[in-house]
Amino acid sequence: MIEIDVGLPLSRFRLEVKAELSADTVAVLGPSGSGKTSLLETIAGLRPKAAGRVTIRGERVMDTGEGFRPPPEHRRIGYVPQDACLFPHLDVRDNVRFGMARKNGAPLFQEAVGILEIAPLLGRFPATLSGGERQRVALARAIATEPRLLLLDEPLAAVDPALRGRILPYLLRVRETLGIPFLYVTHNAGEARVVAQAAIVLRGGVLAFAGTTEAAIGAMSMVDPEARFDNILSGDLESSDGSGQTASLKVGASRFSVPAEGGPSGAGRAVYSVDPEDVLVATHPLAGVSARNVRAGRVVSVETAGADAWIRISAAGVEWTCRLTKSAADELALAPGLDVWIAVKAQAFRRLR
Amino acid sequence: MEAPSDVSILLLTLRVAAIATLAILPFGILFAWRLSRRAGPGRTLAETALSLPLVLPPTAVGLLLLEALRRSGPLGRLLDGMGIEVLFTWKAVVLATAVMSFPLLVRPARTAFEDVDPRLLAMGRSLGCGPFAVFRRVALPLAWRGLLSGTLLAFSRALGEFGATIMIAGNIPGRTQTMALAIFQRTHIGQDEAALRLVGVTVALSFAIVWTSEIVTRRRSRRTEA
Numbered sequence: 001m002i003e004i005d006v007g008l009p010l011s012r013f014r015l016e017v018k019a020e021l022s023a024d025t026v027a028v029l030g031p032s033g034s035g036k037t038s039l040l041e042t043i044a045g046l047r048p049k050a051a052g053r054v055t056i057r058g059e060r061v062m063d064t065g066e067g068f069r070p071p072p073e074h075r076r077i078g079y080v081p082q083d084a085c086l087f088p089h090l091d092v093r094d095n096v097r098f099g100m101a102r103k104n105g106a107p108l109f110q111e112a113v114g115i116l117e118i119a120p121l122l123g124r125f126p127a128t129l130s131g132g133e134r135q136r137v138a139l140a141r142a143i144a145t146e147p148r149l150l151l152l153d154e155p156l157a158a159v160d161p162a163l164r165g166r167i168l169p170y171l172l173r174v175r176e177t178l179g180i181p182f183l184y185v186t187h188n189a190g191e192a193r194v195v196a197q198a199a200i201v202l203r204g205g206v207l208a209f210a211g212t213t214e215a216a217i218g219a220m221s222m223v224d225p226e227a228r229f230d231n232i233l234s235g236d237l238e239s240s241d242g243s244g245q246t247a248s249l250k251v252g253a254s255r256f257s258v259p260a261e262g263g264p265s266g267a268g269r270a271v272y273s274v275d276p277e278d279v280l281v282a283t284h285p286l287a288g289v290s291a292r293n294v295r296a297g298r299v300v301s302v303e304t305a306g307a308d309a310w311i312r313i314s315a316a317g318v319e320w321t322c323r324l325t326k327s328a329a330d331e332l333a334l335a336p337g338l339d340v341w342i343a344v345k346a347q348a349f350r351r352l353r
Numbered sequence: 354m355e356a357p358s359d360v361s362i363l364l365l366t367l368r369v370a371a372i373a374t375l376a377i378l379p380f381g382i383l384f385a386w387r388l389s390r391r392a393g394p395g396r397t398l399a400e401t402a403l404s405l406p407l408v409l410p411p412t413a414v415g416l417l418l419l420e421a422l423r424r425s426g427p428l429g430r431l432l433d434g435m436g437i438e439v440l441f442t443w444k445a446v447v448l449a450t451a452v453m454s455f456p457l458l459v460r461p462a463r464t465a466f467e468d469v470d471p472r473l474l475a476m477g478r479s480l481g482c483g484p485f486a487v488f489r490r491v492a493l494p495l496a497w498r499g500l501l502s503g504t505l506l507a508f509s510r511a512l513g514e515f516g517a518t519i520m521i522a523g524n525i526p527g528r529t530q531t532m533a534l535a536i537f538q539r540t541h542i543g544q545d546e547a548a549l550r551l552v553g554v555t556v557a558l559s560f561a562i563v564w565t566s567e568i569v570t571r572r573r574s575r576r577t578e579a
Contacts, residue, residue: 045473071480085476089494098490099480145480 001289002149002181006042006052008035010205011090015039019200019210024057024181027192027213029220029227030202036185037082039202040151044079045072056181078142078180080167082153084134086126092137094121099145108144115173116140130314131155132353135167143174150174150182154191166352169271172234189217190230190273190321221305229310229321230273233349237261237270246292246346254316257292258349271352276323278348280296281311282341283332291343299338302329309334315342357527359550365530369443370511373451377458381502381507385462386488389469401554407456414452415520422448422521445522446529450511458507465499466492498502498569505566509559 001022003250008015015035027029028036043061054061061077062069086095096112113119113225126134135155142150166193174180175195186192192213193201199216201209201223209219220227235251237258247260249272256273270328286294297315302308309329311322320342324334334340357365384403388396406414421428422440432439439445469492477487493500515533522529524538532551539548 044479046479048418071483072475073481075479076481077478077479078357079476081472081476085472087472087473087476087491098477099482101481 001055001057002183003053003055004039004043006039006050006054006345008038008042008047008050009348010035010038013205015042015205017200017202017207019207020212021198021200022328023197024179025196025233026181026183026197027196027199027216028183028185029187029189029192029199029216029224030208032187032226034202034223035205036202037153040081040153040183040185043149044077044151045070045075046079054204058143059146059148061149072141076145076148078145078147078150080135080138080142080150080152082155084131084138084155086129086134086137088126089122091125092118092129092192095137096122096140096144098141101130101146108146111177112140112144113289115143115177124329133149136170139167139170139174143178143180147180150180152182154184154186168195169234169269169352170304171325172271173269187224187226188228188230188232189220190228190232192217194203194232194271195277200239221303221310229276229323231276231279231318231320232271232273232352233270233318234271237268245321249349252317254295254318256316256344256349257346258351259346261351274320274344274353276310276321276352278344279313279320279322279332280343281313281322281324281332282343283334286341286343289343290345292346293344294341296339299334299336299340301336302334304306304329313340313342315340357530359547359554361527361567362532362535362551363528363554365443365527366512366533369531370450370508371455371544373511374458374508376447376506377451377455377507381455381458382425382462385459385503386466386492388459388463389466389531401457401461405456406453411514411516412520415449415517418449418517419521440521441523441529442527443522443529446514446518446531449517449521450514453512453514453517454507457510458503460507461499461503462496465503469495470498478525483540502566502570505569509562510556512562513555539579 001024003020005018015038017039028039030036032309033078038047041047043054045062051064053063053065060068061075087095087098090098097109100108111121116139118136118140121129121133129137139152145349150278152167154167171184172195191328196213198211199213200207201219203223208223209216221229233249233251233256235249238248238250245260246257249258249270251257282290297313297317297320299314300314300319302309302311304326307326309326310323311324311329313320388558401543420426422432423429424433439448473491473495474487477491482490504575513533515537518531519534524534530538532555536551539551
């Protein structure tokens with residue numbers, strides 16, 4: 001339960017966001033420059049000119065109408081900015097410890113280090129870390145302060161499809177183990193879908209939409225040219241088959257063939273991404289196909305945008321987003337309710353880490 | 354009266370310069386920190402006033418100090434009431450060098466603080482630290498090179514101060530005579546060789562200090578380099 005009703009004058013426009021969200025995990029969507037980072041900074045108390053009221057699970061974070069404007073150090077908000085903002089003069093260990101209270105320090109430190117898998121990095125300095133590693137350290141540093149809310153700003157670099165250094169798998173773990181409410185800024189609809197129960201969409205500083213993640217993603221596709229609509233699958237990775245070339249990812253009751261990974265770290269919880277371009281759609285049963293994952297499904301929705309057609313297909317307990325050319329979608333006469341088959345190569349599953 | 358040896362002149366000079374530098378260090382750092390965090394006309398005014406000792410004739414600064422320290426002057430009356438005698442003692446040398454060195458400490462320190470990413474300071478606050486803790490745990494460690502360089506500059510300026518010193522401390526051998534004053538006096542009475550010896554010492558000393566300062570500011574720590 002997060003209530004936001006804030007205003008902040010910015011150079012190009014005024015940020016004005018009023019939303020009552022019944023969820024604890026919220027995705028913040030919208031194009032670059034729509035005020036997403038400013039919203040996070042307002043909540044963290046880093047914008048002195050901000051006014052308004054924010055509550056988390058009924059607790060007031062700020063309420064300037066009542067003269068309640070605590071400084072950032074009294075807000076207990078864990079902020080993970082886009083560029084991580086690690087202290088360059090401290091090693092990873094001291095960065096994580098920076099905001100920790102003296103009491104019950106050790107177990108909390110160990111927990112943060114464990115969840116974010118940064119034990120091997122503890123002695124290193126931020127300048128020697130990759131972008132993804134920095135994000136993980138920044139998230140560890142934030143949760144080590146026992147915040148009542150996390151604010152995460154996805155790095156812009158994460159929009160690039162190389163998938164290196166995504167914070168998402170770790171955020172899912174934080175959600176599972178600690179249950180801290182969070183606001184997560186992302187351009188990736190697929191990520192929003194797996195991690196957040198609710199979402200808001202900003203556009204030009206104004207709230208364009210607030211509601212369920214699914215509905216918000218529809219609104220987002222209209223306003224964010226950088227938006228990505230990856231299929232994100234979170235499941236249990238089971239050991240490789242005999243050949244050692246593919247492994248099995250169990251999502252709900254379904255299993256998918258994914259590329260095998262070397263080493264023991266392969267097994268366990270894993271998050272994979274499949275680009276919407278990599279999902280093949282057929283209107284007849286597929287036979288003799290090289291793709292390892294062929295499933296029957298049903299069209300949920302069809303949307304066209306320019307030369308593209310975005311098809312949502314429910315198959316094997318997962319809702320898939322497929323991007324086709326509009327002419328291909330027309331030729332197949334895809335429409336909601338139609339029975340279809342999808343095919344996804346094992347190689348199209350790429351692990352987020 | 355026997356003229357003091359080169360060594361005793363050097364020791365007096367080092368002692369006075371060290372005391373002056375240590376005395377202005379906390380004020381200078383705090384002042385630099387304040388300047389680096391503020392904007393607006395007040396800041397420009399403060400910076401201009403601060404830079405005056407750099408551009409005024411040192412004798413003018415000395416005369417202003419002399420006026421203030423006279424028994425009838427505002428500061429003089431206060432000090433006299435406390436039984437503290439400053440004029441024409443080693444304390445006057447400390448005061449003169451402190452005033453003249455202050456801007457040389459503050460300017461590099463201010464630049465060093467300005468180079469600290471304000472977002473890191475904001476991050477420190479968000480992680481639960483108050484303004485002073487952020488200053489101590491983030492700003493100071495990130496700015497230490499500039500602070501050290503400013504300190505060394507102020508110290509070397511203090512070693513060579515002449516004009517303001519002679520106005521309020523005179524040139525009393527063994528009491529207020531620093532190297533700069535001794536060089537002047539020896540040349541004046543025709544002991545050029547003895548004066549040159551002192552010049553040699555000051556050149557070596559200043560070279561060592563400035564060289565250290567250069568190394569400190571040039572060598573960027575490997576770990577903080579992006």
